[in-house]
């Protein structure tokens with residue numbers, strides 16, 4: 001692969017707050033036009049990592065390039081070419097929609113500013129509401145405004161920190177449509193999320209917990225690498241069954257999914273042996289593909305044992 | 309911050325945004341303009357007013373026609389309402405301490421005897437001067453009284469006791485606040501007080517708010533540099549500071565007839581370092597405060613000693629040494645001297661210079677701390 005195609009190419013990124021290592025030795029390679037998912041439990045260091053990428057925080061260790069610029073010494077250049085959408089709505093609630101867009105456009109020195117703001121308002125469908133204060137928008141609309149504002153200077157890289165938290169399914173789907181269109185046009189997107197369906201819409205993803213990188217690759221690669229076996233059981237009184245199976249050797253997760261139960265573990269043979277006694281009578285069993293969620297929970301449980 | 313990195317376009321963008329937000333935040337805006345006006349009116353007119361019928365106690369150890377005439381004269385002046393006739397020194401002190409009476413008139417034992425001998429006996433007036441504006445006029449009134457009140461008793465052979473020197477000697481003891489602060493003193497001083505309060509609170513709030521709401525993170529992820537953000541945010545408040553200065557100067561001249569002897573333009577120039585010194589305090593506080601409430605609390609933490617120890621509330625020379633030492637550090641102390649010096653005494657630069665360098669020193673120190681801490685909070 002041609003290294004100039006790597007929009008993000010960093011190694012060993014580390015950040016400590018006091019003596020707590022919040023981001024530990026994380027590498028990341030993201031290609032141009034790629035939608036890269038960044039997942040991990042709360043407090044795992046995702047936001048901190050994004051802040052280091054865009055020069056808001058200085059990493060304590062590690063090096064690399066973002067958009068071809070050194071993340072340590074050229075953060076000014078990086079900032080000009082990225083759009084960072086923070087986890088919390090962070091535009092001015094006491095400015096109108098139009099004033100917010102105009103402010104950001106001025107800050108970036110967007111050429112043809114007025115037209116750019118106008119276009120942005122149009123795409124948002126907010127032309128008629130341009131004088132509405134941003135603070136009076138609903139959560140979903142705030143996210144859309146934030147995304148538009150991040151895009152107004154036509155960045156080459158978008159960093160989106162949980163952009164769809166609290167957004168309804170339709171708006172979420174529209175949002176992802178747009179992201180895919182933008183990526184098809186050559187924009188690179190690094191996005192954090194806690195939603196599995198969103199993780200599956202990413203080209204590739206990385207999973208971190210407690211600041212450590214646990215898995216990365218495409219969804220299939222991540223699932224495969226985890227080596228998890230999952231059985232699905234259906235039948236009467238599943239909660240009782242779950243109680244009996246939980247804690248048996250090789251059984252790592254027992255999760256209720258509607259009218260079925262998913263039981264998974266990494267040691268296929270031991271798992272089979274443990275659930276064997278119930279594979280009779282009223283229960284129907286089948287082996288299924290492990291889901292991304294099962295994989296992540298399994299990774300997290302293991303990480304808990306290893307790192308904390 | 310290197311100069312070539314400073315981008316004026318981004319700087320002015322931030323200034324413009326700040327003005328829009330200021331205009332929209334009606335409450336804060338009203339505070340910035342309203343508080344000086346309100347204070348002016350309250351302070352100014354409280355002093356301008358001429359309080360009468362002040363509760364007075366008379367302690368007369370000399371029951372003579374003269375003492376009765378003096379009491380009658382006091383009553384007639386309409387400044388004094390005689391409400392008590394204490395029997396002992398202890399009672400007098402208690403009445404004053406509790407604020408039951410504003411004045412105590414002492415007529416000593418052999419008042420009439422000495423008077424008749426032409427020995428000019430003392431008439432002691434004790435005043436609770438906590439609020440000097442309350443007693444000033446009354447003291448003036450009793451002064452006037454001393455020359456004339458006894459004229460109707462000093463007839464016949466006693467006529468030669470009339471006139472000057474007055475037949476008796478008025479001794480005024482002012483308690484609690486020996487120096488009189490006049491309106492001329494207070495109204496110009498208000499300028500410094502207002503600037504201290506608004507500049508610190510407003511800057512501390514403006515920066516803390518940006519951080520509290522998360523907009524600072526957004527702003528700093530753009531090419532905007534920390535220096536541009538900080539200066540862009542405080543410049544609008546310098547404008548506000550000057551609006552306050554103009555308001556107070558206008559009020560001084562037209563509402564309170566404070567004589568403006570010195571150069572107003574000199575004052576306006578010298579106001580600048582004082583405003584910036586206070587802004588620097590505001591910036592420093594904003595880097596410590598976790599939220600806007602804390603920012604306001606810290607601002608008051610600084611504002612109160614400034615108010616109390618600068619010589620605005622209490623005469624500077626009346627304070628104990630340690631309080632004066634603290635006062636000397638505060639920029640308000642020196643600014644008050646500058647303002648009063650220029651406006652009332654017509655001081656020029658030479659006379660004011662000794663009060664400029666402490667402000668400058670404070671400014672440099674605060675700015676250094678503020679910028680250093682501001683840098684740290686970015687990480």
Ligand SMILES: Nc1ncnc2c1ncn2[C@@H]1O[C@H](COP(=O)(O)OP(=O)(O)OP(=O)(O)O)[C@@H](O)[C@H]1O
Nearest residue numbers: 017022040041042043044045046047048049087687
């Ligand atoms: N400025 C800071 N000082 C000290 N600790 C911090 C600071 N910022 C973040 N942390 C800590 O670092 C850890 C990682 O935080 P971070 O916000 O990066 O997690 P996250 O993965 O984004 O979590 P979430 O999914 O909840 O958004 C947390 O434990 C947090 O408490």
Ligand SMILES: [Mg+2]
Nearest residue numbers: 046047087161
């Ligand atoms: Mg986060």
